[in-house]
Structure formats: C-alpha cells, structure tokens
C-alpha cells in the first residue's frame with residue numbers, strides 16, 4: 001500500500017469542518033458529504049421521517065437535500081428552532097386536564113393548517129399566480145395572510161387558540177361539534193387543495209422541519225407538538241408526489257413520546273434511522289482530508305487514488321509495525337459512531353498538535369493529548385442529552401470512578417444497587433434512580449452508551465447499543481465502561 005506524503009504546509013489549512021451541519025455547509029459540506037443509502041432513500045421521498053442521535057447527521061441530510069432541491073428549481077421551506085418555543089406553547093395553551101382537550105389531534109390540525117398555508121404562501125410568490133390553480137391560491141393568501149411579522153409559530157398558535165376556545169369555551173354542545181368539525185377539516189383552506197394539486201403538477205415543494213429538540217422540555221405541549229406534526233406530515237405527503245414534508249427527530253425523543261410509538265404502525269414505513277459504521281466514519285474524515293489538501297493545491301487524482309486509511313495515516317501517522325488502521329480504530333472506538341464526535345476528536349487532536357509538533361504526519365501521541373478534554377466534553381454532553389429522562393446523570397457516571405472499567409454482572413449489579421438505594425450519594429436531581437431496579441439502571445446506562453456489553457461465550461469484543469440492533473442484556477455477564485468515558489473517569493488507557 002503506497003503511502004501519501006502531505007507537506008507540513010497543509011497543516012495550516014487542514015480543517016475537519018464545523019461540528020453542526022448548519023455551519024458546516026459554509027465550510028464545504030457539499031464537497032465532502034457522504035451520500036449513504038439513508039440519504040438516497042430520503043432524497044427519493046420514500047422516507048420522510050429521519051431519526052438519529054445527536055450529531056448523527058440529520059441536519060446534514062436536510063442541508064444537502066435543500067441545496068439540491070433548490071438547484072433543481074424546487075421550492076424549499078425550512079422550519080428551524082427560532083420558529084418554535086416549547087416554553088411559549090406551555091405558557092400559552094391550557095393544560096390537557098382543563099377540559100376535553102385531546103391536544104394531540106388539535107396540534108395535528110394546527111400543523112396541517114400551518115404547513116398548507118406556508119406552502120400556499122410559497123407558491124403564491126412571483127409568477128405562480130398565473131399558473132393553473134395559482135390564481136385562487138394567490139387570492140386566498142393576499143386576502144388572509146399578508147400581515148407581515150407573523151412568524152410560523154404564531155400562525156400555529158392562533159389556530160390552536162381557535163380550537164381551544166371552542167373546546168373549552170362556554171358553547172352549546174351541538175354548535176361545538178359543528179365548529180370543531182369545521183376546524184379539524186381545515187374548512188378555511190380545504191376547497192383550495194384541488195387548486196394546490198394543480199399547481200404542484202408543475203412545481204415541486206419540499207418542507208423541512210429540523211431541530212425539534214432545541215428547547216425540548218418534555219412537556220405535554222412539546223409532546224403534542226411533535227406527535228401532531230408526525231400525523232400532519234403523513235397526511236400532507238399523501239396530497240401529491242411533488243410535495244414532501246420531511247421531519248427529523250432525535251431517537252430518544254421519539255422513544256419519549258408515548259403518542260408516537262402507540263401510533264407507530266401508521267408511520268413505521270416512513271422512518272429512516274441514521275447509522276454509521278467505522279468504515280463510513282473513516283470515509284467521512286478521509287473526504288475532509290482530501291478536500292483540505294485539494295484546496296491547498298494537491299493534485300486531485302493523487303488524492304482520489306489514495307485510499308481512506310492512507311489519507312488518515314498521512315495526517316495522524318502510524319509508527320512502522322502497527323496495523324494500518326490502528327490509530328483510526330482507537331479514535332472510532334472512543335465514539336458512539338456519530339460524525340460530530342469524530343470531527344470534534346480529530347479537530348482537538350489537530351489543535352493540540354499544531355502547537356507542539358507543526359509537521360505532518362502528526363505524532364500518534366496527538367490523539368492522547370486531546371483525549372482527556374474530548375472525553376470530559378462527551379461525558380457532559382451525553383448527560384445533558386438525557387437531562388429530562390435522567391437528570392443528574394453525570395453524577396451517576398462519576399460514581400464509577402476508581403471502580404472499573406470492567407465489571408462482571410454481580411459487581412455491576414451491586415454498584416447499581418448502591419446507586420438506586422442512595423448508599424452511594426449522587427446529585428440530588430437524580431430522583432429517577434429511586435424508581436429503578438439495578439437491572440433497569442444497567443439498561444439505562446447501556447442505552448445512553450455509557451456501558452458496553454459482551455455476550456456470553458462470544459469471542460467478539462465488547463459492543464455498545466449503537467452497534468447492535470438487539471441484545472439480550474439480561475443474559476450478559478461482562479460489562480465495560482465505554483472507552484469514550486474512560487479518560488474522563490481517570491481509568492488508565494489500554
């Protein structure tokens with residue numbers, strides 16, 4: 001395998017990109033995007049609900065999709081965090097137990113109304129009013145939605161308020177049923193849907209709803225907001241092949257919303273989960289290395305011929321005698337296989353080495369210089385990701401200091417028993433521990449990625465929840481604190 005020698009000059013320009021797709025798109029994401037089968041199924045419109053962990057690449061898919069659709073002439077509507085605020089919803093809407101509210105259905109109707117209005121506003125813009133069906137839509141928008149300064153959320157809230165007023169207000173029963181029926185059927189816009197279909201014969205419209213978890217507070221309204229959106233998305237996507245509403249959601253939030261998994265049969269075939277393997281993550285980094293080198297004037301064909309691992313070793317180096325993929329395997333093993341983790345770890349190693357060793361390849365030790373800070377950041381980030389389901393999780397991680405990293409089941413159960421009974425004191429916010437059995441706690445720590453498991457009699461190494469679809473955890477006898485957390489907890493490195 002021929003090596004690739006990169007001059008130290010490229011060290012100055014080497015850039016692994018920004019850790020969030022919204023910023024990475026300005027740094028070259030289009031050039032180094034990894035087009036997975038997941039992306040292709042989403043782009044084809046077969047899958048419209050994208051699930052994945054934090055940093056797994058949900059926004060990257062939407063960013064690329066938006067650019068490519070726009071370049072084909074499609075109209076793209078992007079709804080992102082500034083557009084919704086769960087706190088505001090909870091403060092504005094009456095609680096479910098204030099009457100026969102049935103919030104989930106109300107939110108679904110309000111979402112349908114909002115999305116249809118946004119689509120009609122978009123197609124009513126320049127030129128479209130002259131197309132078949134366009135004139136009616138143009139008139140409706142002109143007469144009803146020209147007030148400026150009304151953000152998308154206010155439109156949704158105003159529709160919800162109309163429903164709330166009828167549901168909870170002092171209205172005679174028969175009248176209430178009629179009025180509710182009108183609102184649920186979206187009477188205001190229903191007769192425009194045939195016109196919209198005609199417009200859609202000639203133009204494609206894509207709606208992207210991303211970052212729903214920003215500001216997530218697990219409240220009744222937040223849950224109804226998301227489950228209502230799923231329902232609206234399924235219904236709107238049935239209108240026309242040229243209309244696609246895409247939604248992304250973090251896997252844990254999906255699992256945290258009972259209304260969603262109860263309704264799972266209705267949307268299971270639309271779900272796409274973003275997953276990465278060690279190989280695809282290596283490809284992701286190698287593309288970024290090639291991109292940087294190309295920007296610095298390296299001949300593209302030389303770079304294209306160099307395999308992914310050769311590109312990696314050209315930057316991160318490898319002393320003779322070690323297997324070619326050793327240093328990458330070390331880094332990948334310290335992630336939950338999410339692109340953001342790899343990008344952050346590599347960037348930290350690069351920054352640590354730039355000051356101490358300004359030449360390429362970097363010494364293998366650069367990875368070690370970066371590991372402590374990276375590991376601590378990841379432990380904090382994971383704890384923050386689960387702050388609603390498991391507040392104070394970081395202090396539970398901390399309880400493992402000086403106690404691992406390897407456990408057999410009995411020792412781990414004993415430690416977990418001490419945690420759930422309060423014998424080991426942790427952050428007072430961790431009330432949820434009291435409701436767990438030791439087995440439940442092991443399950444939680446496995447799900448969040450903190451523990452890895454080795455199946456009985458299995459010669460394969462420890463695996464994490466992100467690497468296997470199913471594992472009979474109850475039968476597992478050997479556990480290990482995931483290497484990503486080990487440096488933070490002060491375990492000596494293998």
Ligand SMILES: Nc1ncnc2c1ncn2[C@@H]1O[C@H](COP(=O)(O)OP(=O)(O)OP(=O)(O)O)[C@@H](O)[C@H]1O
Pocket residue numbers: 017018019020021022024025029032033034035036052053054055056057058059060061211250284339340343
């Ligand atoms: N297919 C891909 N090809 C290249 N880079 C990717 C790909 N997917 C993700 N990335 C990069 O990984 C990082 C994290 O991705 P992204 O911001 O899309 O995650 P996310 O799932 O939206 O996270 P969050 O839940 O925090 O919003 C970004 O730098 C992004 O550009």
Ligand SMILES: [Mg+2]
Pocket residue numbers: 021058059060210211
């Ligand atoms: Mg995102």
